[in-house]
Amino acid sequence: MMKQAILLCIVFLCQPLDVLAKTENERPNIVFILFDDMGYGQPPSYRADSPFKTPNIDHLAKQGMLFTDAHSAAANCTPTRYGVLTGRYPCRIGQFGVLKTYSAPIIPKRRLTVASFLKGRGYHTACIGKWHLGMKWVDGMPGTEKQLPIGARLIDGPNALGFDYFYGFTHARNIGSIIEQDRVVANVKGVENQPLMIGKAVNYIEERSREKKPFFLYFPMCPPHSPIVPAAEFVGKSGITGKEGKYADWVYQGDHMLGQIMDALKRTGQEKNTLMIATGDNGAARRPYPPLREAKSSIYEGGHREPFVARWPGKINAGSVNHDVICLNDLFATCADILGDDLPPDAAEDSVSILPGLLGETTGPIREATIHQAPAGLAIRQGPWKLVMYRNGNRELYNLKDDISETRDRSKTNREVAGRLEKLMESYIDRGRSTPGPVQKNEFELPFGNPGTKKRNKKKNHPKGK
Numbered sequence: 001m002m003k004q005a006i007l008l009c010i011v012f013l014c015q016p017l018d019v020l021a022k023t024e025n026e027r028p029n030i031v032f033i034l035f036d037d038m039g040y041g042q043p044p045s046y047r048a049d050s051p052f053k054t055p056n057i058d059h060l061a062k063q064g065m066l067f068t069d070a071h072s073a074a075a076n077c078t079p080t081r082y083g084v085l086t087g088r089y090p091c092r093i094g095q096f097g098v099l100k101t102y103s104a105p106i107i108p109k110r111r112l113t114v115a116s117f118l119k120g121r122g123y124h125t126a127c128i129g130k131w132h133l134g135m136k137w138v139d140g141m142p143g144t145e146k147q148l149p150i151g152a153r154l155i156d157g158p159n160a161l162g163f164d165y166f167y168g169f170t171h172a173r174n175i176g177s178i179i180e181q182d183r184v185v186a187n188v189k190g191v192e193n194q195p196l197m198i199g200k201a202v203n204y205i206e207e208r209s210r211e212k213k214p215f216f217l218y219f220p221m222c223p224p225h226s227p228i229v230p231a232a233e234f235v236g237k238s239g240i241t242g243k244e245g246k247y248a249d250w251v252y253q254g255d256h257m258l259g260q261i262m263d264a265l266k267r268t269g270q271e272k273n274t275l276m277i278a279t280g281d282n283g284a285a286r287r288p289y290p291p292l293r294e295a296k297s298s299i300y301e302g303g304h305r306e307p308f309v310a311r312w313p314g315k316i317n318a319g320s321v322n323h324d325v326i327c328l329n330d331l332f333a334t335c336a337d338i339l340g341d342d343l344p345p346d347a348a349e350d351s352v353s354i355l356p357g358l359l360g361e362t363t364g365p366i367r368e369a370t371i372h373q374a375p376a377g378l379a380i381r382q383g384p385w386k387l388v389m390y391r392n393g394n395r396e397l398y399n400l401k402d403d404i405s406e407t408r409d410r411s412k413t414n415r416e417v418a419g420r421l422e423k424l425m426e427s428y429i430d431r432g433r434s435t436p437g438p439v440q441k442n443e444f445e446l447p448f449g450n451p452g453t454k455k456r457n458k459k460k461n462h463p464k465g466k
């Protein structure tokens with residue numbers, strides 16, 4: 001045994017230095033860009049006759065992989081972001097609504113996030129943009145719901161959950177109060193917010209190019225969520241006039257920020273060694289895009305099916321299209337897979353690595369099944385089938401392969417499928433996870449578990465999600 005250990009040490013020490021350095025370099029930077037309320041039907045790469053201009057999303061798709069069946073964990077902001085960072089379905093903590101300025105943090109410090117995971121593996125980590133996962137304000141409730149005083153301090157926010165650097169704001173209704181690390185540093189007009197955020201992100205990418213450590217940048221932007229405040233340089237850029245023009249300019253500005261991040265990576269020579277993902281946190285607000293049914297906050301496809309493009313030069317085939325069902329929760333397990341690391345049993349319980357999909361190496365579905373969530377209830381998707389489970393006990397079953405618009409409820413004619421999906425949902429809930437591993441506990445008793453032992457829950461937190 002000792003001899004083997006010595007031999008291993010000798011082998012390791014005999015590695016030429018450039019091999020070790022290469023291993024360091026092979027850990028890619030990871031940039032995750034989250035549009036706020038971007039509909040599946042908005043980028044022309046997703047809908048040829050879309051009136052919106054998103055040249056950078058479309059270009060990124062040409063350089064990488066476009067997913068046609070990607071889903072946010074929820075049809076509204078806060079729960080989706082919980083899923084992105086923890087790799088866990090937000091229904092497990094009963095988070096069906098959205099947080100406000102003074103809402104308490106919903107991710108406890110003991111929980112591993114994708115940021116703390118990457119930080120623990122040598123990454124520098126930054127969140128620049130909209131947090132929306134709660135913060136604890138040191139002085140109780142300083143300021144007002146819409147504006148926080150300069151100097152107000154917080155704890156248990158992004159810095160406590162794995163982000164070395166945070167520059168951002170609480171949520172869309174308080175976009176003027178700019179926070180850096182643990183304190184409010186400025187109060188600006190809404191229109192000034194996004195130029196500040198993208199400027200900081202570009203600086204961050206430039207700074208990191210001078211460091212050896214790889215980095216993780218999480219950039220949750222404002223557009224096209226309200227307030228619709230395109231900066232002067234973007235007014236009229238969408239080419240759409242009239243009532244829709246301002247909104248379309250705001251969409252364009254969001255896409256332009258994506259382009260600035262792409263440019264910064266290229267300019268600093270980091271494009272090749274960066275996995276870049278651009279997607280949205282839920283469907284467009286009050287803007288359905290047929291053939292998908294409904295929009296933001298809906299359990300139907302318009303609520304949670306999202307544009308999702310990924311680029312990693314040399315690894316992901318340019319111009320490829322992937323029709324697998326994936327979930328934004330999958331970021332966490334994908335990062336672990338890229339680093340060749342196992343996940344602890346009490347982290348990323350609902351996250352599946354999409355790395356084989358990105359590399360074009362899948363032989364079957366990436367996910368066994370996927371849970372969707374909206375304020376009105378849950379749904380479970382497997383293959384073409386989607387079972388909608390309303391809080392009020394109603395059930396609907398759709399076959400998305402021949403009914404993408406979810407117009408024909410098959411729950412009465414395909415009882416066997418509905419029963420199978422309901423059982424699978426129950427097992428995912430009862431096991432506290434949807435991936436292999438030891439059983440975990442939920443912090444919220446869901447109404448869809450074993451009927452003999454579970455009580456129905458009363459709604460808590462904020463029942464109406466936006």
Ligand SMILES: [Ca+2]
Pocket residue numbers: 036037076077225281282466
């Ligand atoms: Ca949103």
